[in-house]
Amino acid sequence: MSTSVRVGVFVDAENIRYNGGYQMRYDVLRRFAARNGGVLQRLNTYMAFDAERAREDVEYRKKTHAYQQMVRDFGWKVSAKTVRRYTDESGNVTIKANSDLDMAVDAMLQANRLDQVLLVTGDGDFLQVVEALQNAGCRVELIGFKNVSRLLQQRVDAFYSGFLIPDLLPISYEPRNEWGKPGSCVRGVCTKWFPDKGYGFLRFMNQISPNLWITDPREPDSPYTSVFCHANELSDEVTEELLMNRETVLEFYIQESEQKDNGLVANNVRLAFSVNR
Secondary structure, eight states: OOOOOEEEEEEEHHHHHTTTOTTOOHHHHHHHHTTTSOEEEEEEEEEEEOHHHHHHOHHHHHHHHHHHHHHHHTTOEEEEEEOEEEEOTTOOEEEEOOOHHHHHHHHHHHGGGOSEEEEEOOOGGGHHHHHHHHHTTOEEEEEEOSSOOHHHHHHSSEEEEGGGSTTTSOOTTOTTOOTTSTTOEEEEEEEEEETTTTEEEEEEEOSOOTTTTOOOTTSTTOSEEEEEEEGGGBOTTOOHHHHTOTTOEEEEEEEEOSSSTTOEEEEEEEEEEOTTO
């Protein structure tokens, strides 16, 4: 009898696109979902499609179809929800293409053939779905970028910031970036900061690994790397208060240390994301 974990992934593509995850890579997401050697039983993503615009805008139609085909080439089922327009009494037009219900129903119907579910969204409307999936025996993990419901983060079995997963969200100004190698740009968090000494340590995920729970970079099986950071490398927007908040995501370049063998130092440290912004 096979003991492989059956994994299902459900992506709220519109929520992700509008909350910091634009250009998220579906090939990397697939590798992340399978990092424990599980069988990818379901790969579902829910996108919006503006049929009215497609009839008038040839470029939009081509780009949309090409993008959807690329995602399908990575083995995903694409469910395209048609955009609907509503006009109120004042003549204001509202555009909606909400796939929450479709995604929730699919997750529930498919749960009996899954051991683990990865939700990619930040929408707190999925709270009851999470609890129902857990009650059905599924482990539920969550990936989000900005504006992720706090309650949703607390109810799932594990939450991962999409900003911190290697290459899941490309560095737009570094198209050939080799995440984790000296000279590359990465995103991470501050683990220790000594204001009186003017330096501290940052940490980034150097590889997609089944050992993400081993957060201490000193452990041999840890997929995380520690980086020395001097206060002079911080941009003006990176305050001490933000550094002390583990939810603050920093973007920085890494270089080999001249003082320590196999050590790394951070350069040009900028703010990528903060819950206060």
